Amino acid sequence: DGSLSQDEIDALLMGDAPSETPAASAGGGAVLSEAEKNALLGLLGEITGSQSATLSGIMVKSVTVGAPRIDAVGREQFLSELPDEVVEIKIDYKSGMTGPHMYVLRGDDALKIAAPMIGQDDLELDGTTISAVSEAMSQITGASVTTIGDKVGETILTESPEGQSVPKAMLGLPGDNFVQITYDLQIEGQGSLKLYELFDLNIIRTIAGKLGVSPAPAGPAQSMNTGMGDMSGGGMGQAQAQSQMNQSMGGFQQMPPGMGAPMMGGYGGQPAPNVQGIQLPELSPTISAGE
Secondary structure: OOOOOHHHHHHHHHOOOOOOOHHHHHOOOOOOOHHHHHHHHHHHHHHHHHHHHHHHHHHOOOEEEOOOEEEEEEHHHHHOOOOOEEEEEEOOEEEOOOEOEEEEEEHHHHHHHHHHHHOOOOOOOOHHHHHHHHHHHHHHHHHHHHHHHHHHOOOOEEOOOEEEEEEHHHOOOOOOEEEEEEEEEEEOOOEEEEEEEEEOHHHHHHHHHHOOOOOOOOOHHHHHHHHHOOOOOOOOOHHHHHHHHHHHOOOOOOOOOOOOHHHOOOOOOOOOOHHHHHHHHHHHHHHHHHO
């Protein structure tokens, strides 16, 4: 019947009503604002050119690093994209900025990088192959931290690379939630492959902050404003909640005859003295008898 339950009325008046706006529902699990993403994509876009040149030099092949894609993800979401066996290359940030940082590749994609570096096509994921991939990732990390450091005014140093082939369940990810940057690489004679670069969330937020981007606010006030709506706009404002409450409670604002001023008129909405409610029923029989 369109009326609200008492629980719904209480939720509206307390500002706890769930938002139905697309932005709020879509952003429930988000940990990076669009401004942060855009600033980081702009920076990373400047780095791919030097990374392409670096990989082309060590492979003696034409290599193109495609435009990066960035998102904040959870562990299970990321693992669902991978085959059972993967290669991880850890290169943590240790100075200037600190925190976990790594690359992840499918086994076949790791071989595509190692083959031109070693000069052999028939390779297996052994120590020599992993060492070659580790060196390639170390080289592009060097190009990356140089550009990032110049932009944010920091000298950034990293740990030496540590690579291994592991079941995806054994990956030493930066945490339960982290930032995933995905690149599509094209290597001459090897085809295309995907390279995943993973950052600790704090590193990414530090970089974004130094680029002048503030984190998106996510406080209770935002939820309250969304739940209560704009009193002049299309949301469920407090006035509408009060109206719905009156309707749901059976119109108690309109009192029956004999209970107060609304039925007497002339009081301008002010309650009548209690004596009127008591004397009115007693006067009626007397008047009738006089007639």
